[in-house]
Amino acid sequence: xxxxxxxxxxxxxxxxxxxxxxxxxxxxxxxxxxxxxxxxxxxxxxxxxxxxxxxxxxxxxxxxxxxxxxxxxxxxxxxxxxxxxxxxxxxxxxxxxxxxxxxxxxxxxxxxxxxxxxxxxxxxxxxxxxxxxxxxxxxxxxxxxxxxxxxxxxxxxxxxxxxxxxxxxxxxxxxxxxxxxxxxxxxxxxxxxxxxxxxxxxxxxxxx
Amino acid sequence: xxxxxxxxxxxxxxxxxxxxxxxxxxxxxxxxxxxxxxxxxxxxxxxxxxxxxxxxxxxxxxxxxxxxxxxxxxxxxxxxxxxxxxxxxxxxxxxxxxxxxxxxxxxxxxxxxxxxxxxxxxxxxxxxxxxxxxxxxxxxxxxxxxxxxxxxxxxxxxxxxxxxxxxxxxxxxxxxxxxxxxxxxxxxxxxxxxxxxxxxxxxxxxxx
DNA sequence: ATTATCTATAGATCTATAGATAATGC
DNA sequence: ATTATCTATAGATCTATAGATAATGC
Numbered sequence: 001x002x003x004x005x006x007x008x009x010x011x012x013x014x015x016x017x018x019x020x021x022x023x024x025x026x027x028x029x030x031x032x033x034x035x036x037x038x039x040x041x042x043x044x045x046x047x048x049x050x051x052x053x054x055x056x057x058x059x060x061x062x063x064x065x066x067x068x069x070x071x072x073x074x075x076x077x078x079x080x081x082x083x084x085x086x087x088x089x090x091x092x093x094x095x096x097x098x099x100x101x102x103x104x105x106x107x108x109x110x111x112x113x114x115x116x117x118x119x120x121x122x123x124x125x126x127x128x129x130x131x132x133x134x135x136x137x138x139x140x141x142x143x144x145x146x147x148x149x150x151x152x153x154x155x156x157x158x159x160x161x162x163x164x165x166x167x168x169x170x171x172x173x174x175x176x177x178x179x180x181x182x183x184x185x186x187x188x189x190x191x192x193x194x195x196x197x198x199x200x201x202x203x204x205x206x207x208x
Numbered sequence: 209x210x211x212x213x214x215x216x217x218x219x220x221x222x223x224x225x226x227x228x229x230x231x232x233x234x235x236x237x238x239x240x241x242x243x244x245x246x247x248x249x250x251x252x253x254x255x256x257x258x259x260x261x262x263x264x265x266x267x268x269x270x271x272x273x274x275x276x277x278x279x280x281x282x283x284x285x286x287x288x289x290x291x292x293x294x295x296x297x298x299x300x301x302x303x304x305x306x307x308x309x310x311x312x313x314x315x316x317x318x319x320x321x322x323x324x325x326x327x328x329x330x331x332x333x334x335x336x337x338x339x340x341x342x343x344x345x346x347x348x349x350x351x352x353x354x355x356x357x358x359x360x361x362x363x364x365x366x367x368x369x370x371x372x373x374x375x376x377x378x379x380x381x382x383x384x385x386x387x388x389x390x391x392x393x394x395x396x397x398x399x400x401x402x403x404x405x406x407x408x409x410x411x412x413x414x415x416x
Numbered sequence: 417a418t419t420a421t422c423t424a425t426a427g428a429t430c431t432a433t434a435g436a437t438a439a440t441g442c
Numbered sequence: 443a444t445t446a447t448c449t450a451t452a453g454a455t456c457t458a459t460a461g462a463t464a465a466t467g468c
Contacts, residue, residue, distance in 0.1 A: 014445075016440090016445080016446070033329075035246045036243060036246075038243045038244075042430070042432090051447090052447070052448070052449095053430090053431085054432085057431080058446070058447075062431080062432080063430095063431065117329055117385075118326075120385050120387050120388050121326055121329070121384060121387075122242055122243060124388060124391070128391060135392060136391060139392050158407060158408075159395075159400055161400075162400055162401055162405075165378070165381060165401075166381075168381070169378050169380070170378060173373055173374075176325070176328070177328050177329075177376075177377070179329075179330075179332040179336070180332060180343075183336060183340050183343070183344060184344050184347050184369075192370055193370055193373075196367045196371070199366060199412070200374060200408070203412050204407070204411050204412070222466090224420070224466090250457065250458090259421090261457085261458085262422070262423085262458085263421055263422080266420070269458095270457080270458080271456095
């Protein structure tokens with residue numbers, strides 16, 4: 001990849017720059033989240049964004065740069081709900097709020113969830129370094145907090161890491177497997193999911 | 209797609225036919241489960257299987273036919289653990305055994321799990337009819353069984369459908385997000401997963 | 417005789433670039 | 443003057459087929 005204008009952030013971008021970059025990223029999120037990096041084409045992004053292919057490559061130097069930009073943006077959003085978990089809060093409530101935030105994200109940002117799932121399914125070729133640098137220490141930190149709560153008898157003891165995996169998987173499932181749920185689901189999915197998951201994790205963690 | 213020899217099952221296939229079809233399907237499972245249908249190429253399948261591209265198209269009339277064959281095979285394997293749930297068995301044990309079988313499948317058939325996840329992420333373009341015809345009635349049936357158990361006080365009451373979603377998501381997560389777990393996991397993942405999930409669902413469903 | 421494999425390539429699609437032209441901002 | 447867009451196309455990659463040749467099974 002060569003050095004291009006879009007990679008030199010010194011110059012402040014014009015209004016059109018900003019707007020068109022946003023249009024491209026929004027279209028690319030649609031396409032990449034559905035087909036993954038390899039399965040996505042500039043043609044699809046062009047069609048969805050309404051910009052010609054060469055024009056897209058005027059704003060981003062390569063297909064991969066669009067993908068990387070999306071993943072970088074995603075990383076922050078993605079870690080946020082866990083960062084907000086407060087070691088000084090009421091333990092059970094902190095966990096349940098975390099579950100709630102993750103479920104809200106699945107409902108409100110399903111494309112982002114699927115973009116992430118696609119990247120991990122493909123072996124996390126572009127995300128792995130990020131995960132090692134940002135996610136791993138965060139998980140370590142929060143698991144230690146949870147372990148502490150359990151040691152103090154404020155939560156029923158269980159495996160904090162696998163607790164976290166189960167929170168991720170149960171909530172993200174509603175976004176990632178939406179196509180399946182559309183076929184087999186009967187109820188107002190997210191409303192039921194909310195009370196079900198609350199019930200599930202309360203039963204697991206309630207110390208009494 | 210034109211009618212070809214490989215689509216007329218009347219003639220019994222030779223030993224070489226069978227062996228090469230298996231080699232192709234095995235290689236294709238690797239490739240499709242990692243990149244999805246669009247992202248996978250015959251070149252990759254050719255490299256992995258050791259057969260030339262034209263030779264692959266001698267055994268399968270098109271790339272899509274390979275994919276469809278894999279999905280058809282998967283469907284049976286996929287529904288099996290749920291089919292085995294016995295309405296005459298001891299309720300909690302039946303559920304926990306189901307969880308166990310699903311977790312075993314994630315461990316032993318991670319590529320199949322990822323093939324499925326990829327297909328659903330992409331909107332289930334080829335799987336949707338199967339799901340409607342085979343999965344939906346099966347889920348309806350087993351959820352009715354579970355509801356019955358709950359009505360009889362043999363299981364603590366909760367939402368059977370979302371219970372099922374959470375069993376699917378927590379178990380499949382260990383296969384589908386393996387790349388992430390490889391980065392952040394510290395323990396013998398599957399052994400810990402087994403006891404954690406047993407604990408999680410016992411707490412939820414134990415009627416006492 | 418039939419089955420399996422190879423070489424060569426058609427034709428479509430895909431990423432990316434070159435270079436001309438139009439639109440915009442000082 | 444600079445920024446944005448368009449036309450045209452190079453060059454790589456991809457699916458699929460044609461047609462020749464080799465291997466195998468009666």
